[in-house]
Amino acid sequence: MDTQLIASIVIGVCLSAACGLKVFVPPLVAGLAHKAGLLSLSEHTEWLGTWPAITAFACALVCEFAGFCIPVVGNFLDVIGTPASAVAGAFVMSSQVETSSPLFNWSLAILGGGATSGLVASVMAAIRAGASILSAGVSNFFVALFELISAVFIAVLTLIAPLIGLAIVVALIFGLVRTVLHVRKLLSNQATTSNAQATS
Numbered sequence: 001m002d003t004q005l006i007a008s009i010v011i012g013v014c015l016s017a018a019c020g021l022k023v024f025v026p027p028l029v030a031g032l033a034h035k036a037g038l039l040s041l042s043e044h045t046e047w048l049g050t051w052p053a054i055t056a057f058a059c060a061l062v063c064e065f066a067g068f069c070i071p072v073v074g075n076f077l078d079v080i081g082t083p084a085s086a087v088a089g090a091f092v093m094s095s096q097v098e099t100s101s102p103l104f105n106w107s108l109a110i111l112g113g114g115a116t117s118g119l120v121a122s123v124m125a126a127i128r129a130g131a132s133i134l135s136a137g138v139s140n141f142f143v144a145l146f147e148l149i150s151a152v153f154i155a156v157l158t159l160i161a162p163l164i165g166l167a168i169v170v171a172l173i174f175g176l177v178r179t180v181l182h183v184r185k186l187l188s189n190q191a192t193t194s195n196a197q198a199t200s
Helices: 003-021 025-035 041-049 051-069 069-096 102-135 140-160 162-199
Strands: none
Touching: 003 025, 003 069, 003 102, 003 140, 003 162, 025 041, 025 069, 025 102, 025 140, 041 051, 041 069, 051 140, 051 162, 069 102, 102 140, 102 162, 140 162
């Protein structure tokens, strides 16, 4: 496995993780980077660097962010968000890895890209749901803003320093999992307190 392929896999994994935070950020960043000559895309995904695609992803990103700020809409987006993130993760991975073996390409896209983005999206959905309950929906905007900033940061950093981006992705996943456990603990304590008050 040559160095170029390893670098492409690392970039693909990082962009896939960013898809789990905000689905449309990595394709948008990849398209802009390709347009500027900073990122190579596989032949079947070069259309990401066209202005119609860039404009469409930018508009979709704005709508996605606005939707997650609204509790009811955010809950609906969570239902379709995880599968969409997995598909987007597989897609951005396939945009980076192109070898002579289609089996290797798509296996890596699904297992490396789709699984990574699906994991991040699932964890974030759990955090959003718990935080929304604990804050009566007040936290939705701040969670959505965190996702947006993190996705943009990871996607851009990955283009500059892929290995640092990968390290941050690993740290982010561990941090998100710990946050989920903490939120679940708070919800459990809240439920216990409510039950105690109801029976007293």
